[in-house]
Amino acid sequence: MKARLAAFALVITGAAHAAPIPFETYIKLHNGMLEAELVSVAGAPDYGSDSNQGRLASGVATVSTTRQLSWLANGQIPYTTVVTLRDGVVVDIKRDKKL
Template sequence: MKTLLPALAGLLLSPWLMADPLPFEQFMRLHRGMSASELAQLAGKPDYTRPDPAGSGDTELFWLGDIDLPYTTVITLHQGLVSDIHRNKRL
């Protein structure tokens, strides 16, 4: 029973632990070549980070959409600089 309680609490709190979706005004200020620190100041902490297993130095950062702002933003960092920016409408 003790192991079930933390798992249940995690499920209930998970929506509040997620980052906010990236507003369009902030998305428009993103550009290729900006540093990871500039990105963090502008966009905040991502919902999910996926490092590249091939070891090429790429990292993908995800800001997930929600009901009010249904756009998921994916930014690829290559050696600490923004190399690719995608924004898709979540259906």
């Protein structure tokens, strides 16, 4: 019984991590994509971080949301991909090889 629980825990833990983005998918990513389209093509990211920036120009306050989504490398695909979105639109895509 304990062996079954341990095996189940390993399966659940492995399923919690997102897969890295394969090259065939990476080349489909581009600036201007909406976040929903990005996630439908690339899958759920491993990590995400959000930040808000406020600005006051000519008496008008604007707030811009910046979000970074990361897909981490693993043993099969040694590349980490970080996509930056501003107000839900892709503005930067970086891919670095894991050493």
